[in-house]
Amino acid sequence: MKTIVIFGASSGLGLAAVRYFASQDFNVVGIARNPQKEESLGSLCQQLIACDATDVNAVEAAVSQLPKDAVVLSTMGSFRSDKPVDYIGHRYLVDALERQGINRLLLVTSLGCGDSWQYLSERARVGFGAAVREKSLAEAWLASSSLDYTILRPGGLKDGEVTERGELSQHVEVHGAIHRSEVARLVHQLLLNDASIGQIYQCVDPTVSYY
Template structure:
């Protein structure tokens, strides 16, 4: 993997992923609503693309600038945002990637999405259940697409260094937290493994406290 395209690059998990992949000497194309929000992006990214993912024409235009062999990572999310992107942004991204023949997408959602909804506490459902449901819709749209997809559902996200202790799992109940930089490392691991295509994983780090 020579180049990775990161949607949601200007903050949170996306920014942590930019920093991680740049540290691995992998070229990064950063895509964000406001790519100038974070000064580091100019030095970390080979190219920056401004894109409001709630507008299909903007997403389509951004995707049209990408190389056909691009590996795409989406960390887009909109918890408590006035412009929710969780479902519609990913629907537009999936549609644009299909249109332009770019096949590989790893989408980061969260624990509680899809069949893991049953494991969310009532407090969590009340607090951020709407965002989780939007992300679940995005997962369904991706799974029913023609793309070579992988979905990763991390636990509670925290700032911190790569720990090498993050754990990937499937089809079991898990709870916990994980550093954003460690999620980026696990994303890299999954993208290097073709067996991850068509799979859904979750990840937490037992060495990281949720509180």
């Protein structure tokens, strides 16, 4: 049974991913600043690790507990936080994975990162542009690492069931929303495909309304 390690496991997309991969019979290792924040993690995860990813020593300690053949998924983010994790947390994580010889990382960021910044509206840039820029820095750090990486940029995230209608794309302008559980399904799809290594994708679901 494959092990998947999920950073940011206690809420939002990370929690949706924990629920999805537990349902697919993965060994799930959940990592979060406060794993006790979500009671269900105890029954969904084979292992829980508390880690403040803005603390380099905490990241090193967490990664040192992971099996070498683990697949790592990071959903970490900190919109409007006084202590943003988006860039520095991922810098620490990438560096720690390299040192431990754990090679596979799928990073979830958002539409608007990297070369898709040009498609963000002025309103979006004002509203959450700072977080997008932090995530773009994380993407750049990962892309210049030695890891077998994949980057996924979803549209607006909403709660809801797996729809099987989410669409992956590359190098085109897209806008829209998607359920967190559907993003988790697409993550699984990408992890099963070695051709996704070294690639950046975006995803939205045309059946899900943004509003």
